[in-house]
Amino acid sequence: MRILIISDIHANFTALQAVLGASRSVDQIWCLGDVVGYGPDPNQCIECLREIPNLICLLGNHDAAVLGRIPLATFNKDARVSIQWTRTVLTPASQAWLATLPESWVNGSAFLAHGSPRNPIWEYLLDPNTAALCFEFFDNPFCFVGHTHLPIAFLYNGLDHPTRWLIPTPGQEFHPNNRVIINPGSVGQPRDRDPRAAFGIFNDTTNTWLPQRIEYDIMSVQQRIFDANLPQRHAVRLLEGW
Ligand code: ZN
Numbered sequence: 001m002r003i004l005i006i007s008d009i010h011a012n013f014t015a016l017q018a019v020l021g022a023s024r025s026v027d028q029i030w031c032l033g034d035v036v037g038y039g040p041d042p043n044q045c046i047e048c049l050r051e052i053p054n055l056i057c058l059l060g061n062h063d064a065a066v067l068g069r070i071p072l073a074t075f076n077k078d079a080r081v082s083i084q085w086t087r088t089v090l091t092p093a094s095q096a097w098l099a100t101l102p103e104s105w106v107n108g109s110a111f112l113a114h115g116s117p118r119n120p121i122w123e124y125l126l127d128p129n130t131a132a133l134c135f136e137f138f139d140n141p142f143c144f145v146g147h148t149h150l151p152i153a154f155l156y157n158g159l160d161h162p163t164r165w166l167i168p169t170p171g172q173e174f175h176p177n178n179r180v181i182i183n184p185g186s187v188g189q190p191r192d193r194d195p196r197a198a199f200g201i202f203n204d205t206t207n208t209w210l211p212q213r214i215e216y217d218i219m220s221v222q223q224r225i226f227d228a229n230l231p232q233r234h235a236v237r238l239l240e241g242w
Contacts, residue, residue, distance in 0.1 A: 003202045005184045007032035007114075007146025010062070011039030011086065012188025012238075015197040016048060018216035019187050026201060030056045030107070032146035032184070033114035035098070037062025037079065038234045039188055040224035042086050046094040059101035060114040060146065061121050066090065067099055070121070078231040085230060109204050111138035115147040117181075124148050131181050132156070132163035141207065143181040150192050151185030151200075151211055167192075168200075168211045175208050182209055189234075195241035 004026040009016050023029075029052050036042040037060075049055055064070045065083045072080050090098075103120040105112040116123035116130075117137035125131050125145055131154035134143075155164045156179040168174040168182075185198025192198075196213035203210070222235035 001027040001204050003027065003204065004029045004199065005032065005144055005182075005202050006030070006187050006199045007144075007184055008034040008060070008149050008186035008188060009036075009039075009045050010034055010186070010188035011036045011042040011045055012197075012221055013039075013041035013044040013048065014218075014221050015188045015216045016045055018214050019197050019199045020048070022212070022214050023199070023201065028054050028056070030105075030110075030112060030144065030202075031058065032112060032144060033058040033060025033101070034062045034146060035060070036066055036086050036090070038082050038230075040221065040228045040230060042066075042089060043091050043094050046097055050097055056105055056107065056112065057101055058105060058112055058114050059098070059103050059121065063098050063101060064121055067095070078233050081231055082234065085228065106138075106140065109140050109207070110142040110144060110202070111140045112144050114145065116145055117143055125152075125154065125181060125183065126150070128154055128163040128165045131165070134181065135163075135179060141179050142176075142202070142204075143179075144202070145181060145183050146186070148183060148191070149186035149189055150183060151198050152183050153209070154181040156180065168209060170211050170213045173208045173210050175206075180209075184211065189238065190241045191237075193241045195239055 113120035200211040225235040
């Protein structure tokens with residue numbers, strides 16, 4: 001089965017459309033959370049995801065904050081402004097859908113979480129030492145996480161050896177020969193200085209990961225951010241990928 005894995009859409013409907021348009025032949029779609037926050041299109045993104053058959057979608061920290069489940073004080077000011085704005089525009093149907101999302105999911109050979117298997121909503125997996133501690137919190141060969149907006153793979157090498165990391169090359173199939181935690185990067189707000197939307201295809205038959213990037217119309221999203229009076233920083237960063 002070929003599974004499109006997306007994460008951190010952050011209410012960027014133009015980026016989401018580009019990714020879905022480039023991935024029409026997949027068998028299933030898994031989304032690792034943060035559907036909303038930062039961006040101008042929360043309802044459009046949710047309405048689009050709700051139409052996808054057999055979608056698995058997790059709850060991210062921004063989604064949880066919009067629902068009032070985690071305190072706003074844990075976010076920086078610009079993120080808080082967007083979360084509060086999202087609350088004012090979200091339709092009851094969108095809010096009800098967000099409220100159904102689970103924090104983690106196990107599906108065959110893969111464990112899914114927004115942040116980490118140890119702390120699904122909050123923990124950022126940014127370095128191999130932190131990632132190494134997380135392998136005991138799931139049993140599957142693969143774990144997929146989002147949250148950092150940085151595409152990366154952490155390769156388990158046993159308890160007595162350091163966990164390695166690498167950045168899989170977009171367009172090149174990656175076949176890990178050990179247990180691995182993979183972050184596909186962010187659809188709607190990449191932070192690795194590559195502004196193209198990030199995603200990937202997991203093949204759970206061949207156990208391979210195909211990372212991908214795609215350009216989208218960033219300026220149209222920036223315009224909607226300005227029109228909604230959301231913080232300008234959220235628009236500027238899209239063009240530079242940070
Ligand atoms: Zn995020």
